[in-house]
Amino acid sequence: MVHPSFPPDPHSFARPQEVSVHHLTLELTVDMGARVLQGTATWQLARAAPAATELVLDTRDLHIERITVNGAPEGVAFRLGPEHPVLGRALHISLPAAAAAVSIHYQTVPGAAALQWLTPEQTGGRRHPFLFTQSQAILARTWLPCQDSPGVRFTYEAHVQVPAHLLALMSAENPQARNPSGQYHFRMRQPIPAYLMALAVGDVQFRALSSRTGVYAEPVTLPEAAAEFEDLENMVATAEDLYGPYRWERYDLLVLPPSFPFGGMENPRLTFVTPTILAGDKSLTSLVAHELAHSWSGNLVTNATWNDFWLNEGFTVYFERRIMERLYGRPYADMLQVLGHTSLQHTLQELGSGSPDTHLYLHLAGRDPDEGLTDIAYEKGNYLLLNLEHLVGRPALDTFIQEYFARHSFQSMDTAAFVQYLRRELLDHYPGLEEKLQLQAWIYGPGIPAGAPPVSSERFAAVDGAAQRWQEGTPATELATASWSSHEWVHFLQGLPASLPEARLAELDAAFGFTHSGNAEILAAWFPHTIAAGYAPAHATLHQFLTRVGRRKFLTPLYRALLATPGGLEQARALYAQARPNYHAVATVTFDALLGPPTEYAGITGS
Numbered sequence: 001m002v003h004p005s006f007p008p009d010p011h012s013f014a015r016p017q018e019v020s021v022h023h024l025t026l027e028l029t030v031d032m033g034a035r036v037l038q039g040t041a042t043w044q045l046a047r048a049a050p051a052a053t054e055l056v057l058d059t060r061d062l063h064i065e066r067i068t069v070n071g072a073p074e075g076v077a078f079r080l081g082p083e084h085p086v087l088g089r090a091l092h093i094s095l096p097a098a099a100a101a102v103s104i105h106y107q108t109v110p111g112a113a114a115l116q117w118l119t120p121e122q123t124g125g126r127r128h129p130f131l132f133t134q135s136q137a138i139l140a141r142t143w144l145p146c147q148d149s150p151g152v153r154f155t156y157e158a159h160v161q162v163p164a165h166l167l168a169l170m171s172a173e174n175p176q177a178r179n180p181s182g183q184y185h186f187r188m189r190q191p192i193p194a195y196l197m198a199l200a201v202g203d204v205q206f207r208a209l210s211s212r213t214g215v216y217a218e219p220v221t222l223p224e225a226a227a228e229f230e231d232l233e234n235m236v237a238t239a240e241d242l243y244g245p246y247r248w249e250r251y252d253l254l255v256l257p258p259s260f261p262f263g264g265m266e267n268p269r270l271t272f273v274t275p276t277i278l279a280g281d282k283s284l285t286s287l288v289a290h291e292l293a294h295s296w297s298g299n300l301v302t303n304a305t306w307n308d309f310w311l312n313e314g315f316t317v318y319f320e321r322r323i324m325e326r327l328y329g330r331p332y333a334d335m336l337q338v339l340g341h342t343s344l345q346h347t348l349q350e351l352g353s354g355s356p357d358t359h360l361y362l363h364l365a366g367r368d369p370d371e372g373l374t375d376i377a378y379e380k381g382n383y384l385l386l387n388l389e390h391l392v393g394r395p396a397l398d399t400f401i402q403e404y405f406a407r408h409s410f411q412s413m414d415t416a417a418f419v420q421y422l423r424r425e426l427l428d429h430y431p432g433l434e435e436k437l438q439l440q441a442w443i444y445g446p447g448i449p450a451g452a453p454p455v456s457s458e459r460f461a462a463v464d465g466a467a468q469r470w471q472e473g474t475p476a477t478e479l480a481t482a483s484w485s486s487h488e489w490v491h492f493l494q495g496l497p498a499s500l501p502e503a504r505l506a507e508l509d510a511a512f513g514f515t516h517s518g519n520a521e522i523l524a525a526w527f528p529h530t531i532a533a534g535y536a537p538a539h540a541t542l543h544q545f546l547t548r549v550g551r552r553k554f555l556t557p558l559y560r561a562l563l564a565t566p567g568g569l570e571q572a573r574a575l576y577a578q579a580r581p582n583y584h585a586v587a588t589v590t591f592d593a594l595l596g597p598p599t600e601y602a603g604i605t606g607s
Contacts, residue, residue, distance in 0.1 A: 009305045010365035011138050013081065013090035014147035018052040019045055021147050022191070024156035030201050032129045032163055035110040035117045041145055042103040043154075045095075055095055055102055058141040058148035058194075060088025061112055065105040067093055076102075086368050088141055104145045113585035114139035116259060122582055123202065123257050124218040124275070128166060130202035132256055132272065134265060134586055137306050137369040140194035151304040151412045153191035160184045162201045169216060169254060171198040171267035176206040176214070190248060190268065191410050193302055198267035200254055209233060217255035221275060225255045228278050228285065231327065235285075235292055238326045243296055243319065243402050247409065251292065259550035261584040263287045266294030274551050276520035283486035284521060286324050286336055293319035296405050304414035306369035310360040310443075311413055314381015315401070321382070334457040335487040337386070341455040342494060344379035344448075351376075353447040360384070360443045361415045370586065383452060384442045390453045391436055392426065400426045415443060463488045467495050476511035486521050493525035498532060505535045515541050524554040531561040531568075547579040552587045559594060573601050 014020075021043040028039035045055065059080070066075045081090035093102055108115065118130040133143060141148040162168045164182040167175065172186035207226045208214040210233035217225040232251070240246050253271050255278070264287050265272040271291040277284040297315035317340065325333035351357050351374070360381055362372045389397045403425065413421075419439070427434045441449040466479045484492075493514075509515050514526040515538045523545055530538035546558060562572040576591055577598040583591070 009149040009151055011087060011306055011369050012147065012149035012152075013056055013058050013087065014149060014152065015056050016048070016147055016149070016152050018049040019047050019055045019095065020152060021057075022046050022154050024146075024154055024158075026144070026156060026158040026160075028158065028199075029161045030131065030163075030168070030199075032117070032131065032166075032201070035115070036108050037112075037115070037143055038107040040103050040105050042101055043146075044101050045099065053095055055093040055099075056147075057091040057093070057104075057145045058088060058138070059091045059145045060139075060142045061109045062142070062145060063107045063109070064091065064145070065107065067105070068103045069096060069099045070101055071103070086366075087138070091145055106145060108143050111585075112142040114142045116584045118202075118257055118259060118582075122259060124220045125203055128203040130200075130257055132200040132202075132260065133198050134261060134272075134584055135197050136195040136265065137373070138195070139585070140197050143199075144194070144197060146194045146197075148194045150193040150195060150302050150306070153193055153302075153410065153412070155191050156186075156188050156197075158186040160186065160199070160201075165203070166201050167204050167216075169200045169204070169270055171196055171270055173250075174252065174270060176208075188268065192268055192299065193412075196266070196268055196299060198265070198270065198272065200256070200272070204254070206252075212236070212249070213251050215253045215255065216270075218257070221255055221278070224278050224280070225253070225275075228280070228282055229253060229288065231282065231285065232288065234327060235289055235323060238323050239289075239292055239296070239319070242322055242326070242398065244405055246295060247300060248295055251295065253288065258548050259582045259584060261550050261552045261586040263551060263553060264291040266291045266298055268295070268299050276549060276551055276554070279486055279519045279521075281486070284519075286320060289323040289327075290316055290320040293323065300405055300410065301408045302412045304412040304417075306372055307362045307364055308413070308415045308418075309362065309369070309372050310377040310381040311415065311418055313377040314360070314385060317378050317382035318385040319401075331457065331459050332485075332487075334455075335459055335485070335491070337455050338457045338460050339487060339491065340375075340379045340382065342491075343375045344383065347375040347379070348447060355446060358446045368589070370589065380442075380448065383448065383455075386455075387442075387452055388426075388437060391433060392430060396426070419443065459488060460491050463492050464495060467492055471497075476507050479511075481512070486519055489519075489522050490525045493522070493529065496529065498529075500529055500533060502533050502535050505529055505533055506537070509535075509537065520545075520549065520551070520554060524558070527558055528561045531558070531565060534565070543575065546575050547582065550583045550587055552590060555583075555587065556590060556594075559591060563594075569595075573598070577601075 023044040025042040028037050030037055067078045069076050077094040079092050083089055114133045114135050116132050120126050120128055123130045138148050140146055158170060160168045162182045164180055167178045168184040170186045172188040175184055203218055204216045205219050205222050206214055206216050207222055213232045213236060215225050215229050236246055236251050248269050250269050253273055255275050256272055258275055260274045263274050277287050293316045297319055298312035303309050303311045321333045321336050324336060348358055358376050364372050438449040470476055470479060517523055527542050559572050562568040573595050576595050580588055580598055
């Protein structure tokens, strides 16, 4: 389903204004040894242009074997368009006049960008292989011929064959126990865009957390995960109280192996999460609140194109922090706002405050849409909503957001249409408000407009005081840190001078054990200091972190910190050559550009 007034998607070859897909029946066999998926995708069609003679789908690196129409045995003509380095190839399928369904028989390639195949050694249990997908932004086309645009939604059912000792899961109604036959059947009754298609296959088990929530994880990880996420039902109920009913029936989590490139992925009914948030004290569960919030912002109302990505993430960050405030109090949520604002300032500095890439509405045509996945969409989008809250008050903004989700459920939204809706339903009720808000400057201009409300945290003010006392000579062991959360430790480390000598780092390490912390957020904030100082006691832990963890948020600043040191390029390349097989394609695209693919320098580093 596609809204006819939406502008064309620059990241899709499809022409849904002529013929669109609305339901998928997927038959797949998962070959863990060969690292391929083989099967048939049958699409039910809707003709917006009755005279249309062609269906156009997105593909990338797919072997198309044959295509049939309406279940007939004979094939129909098709052709693949020229290869585009980002978009792949258009699949043009000739349609007879009576064509209502098209079946594509196909196979993926072992290097399909969406598919991460893990050896047993790369998993927590180290006994069985593992597969997971990452379809956002335009990687669904590497494992499924589809109209790979967020403006096109469809329902689906799937039949998946996997090895008998493994469990299969999808972004759909899921099994909670292994089937000895290895055959699994899935159904998603709510329409979703292709980027929310997800599949995982591995040695995982399920534990219920409430009647509608639960967690899947490898057996070795499941007890820790169940304890960490025991507040999940409270999160869902809090979100519903804020912005309306949860529309996807169940909300479950799947804890993936460490190579997952993101903190989380909001696949409907089954959020994928990184094990790096298993801190033991629930201090990093705001990430789960973020993915849950996507059940409204993104999954329920979706950006029409990747130029409109801020409509997903800005609302989701705002919603996430409202959930955390309800659960843990305003001072806690204020810490999250300050950390986010700090990340936003770093991104603005990195991109340049005048860069077009710091606009909320982006122009990504001809580029990989992953280039728009920065803190601009997340934190600048959230900051706009904070500014709006400051001007109209929470009750008015909450009413607006509730109605926005309710009126546009299971639809897509582009920036221009959203601006019209915002004006009609909120801004026009307050004369002069749009000028005070500087809406055009926020959305279509660079940087942060002047006059935005400040962001502060009383708990961080206490942390800043402790950091200052330490820098003035107070021993680290005498600082009052017993009640600090992960967020306070991260803020403490981020606020320290960038060039601390080894002796000062050793004092902090002896007092607080940073190098051997089990908390990934703390380690990621600590390592830039150890890299800059050449602090030897952290070298082994840094090496282990970079070669095991695949989360791009952590890896990018660490590789850049290495590059800023003498001899750092050679060290970074040597580490990357070892770590790259454990990273998802979403991450290797970033680091190949930063460091060069290992094939270019393996002889230099000896890797």
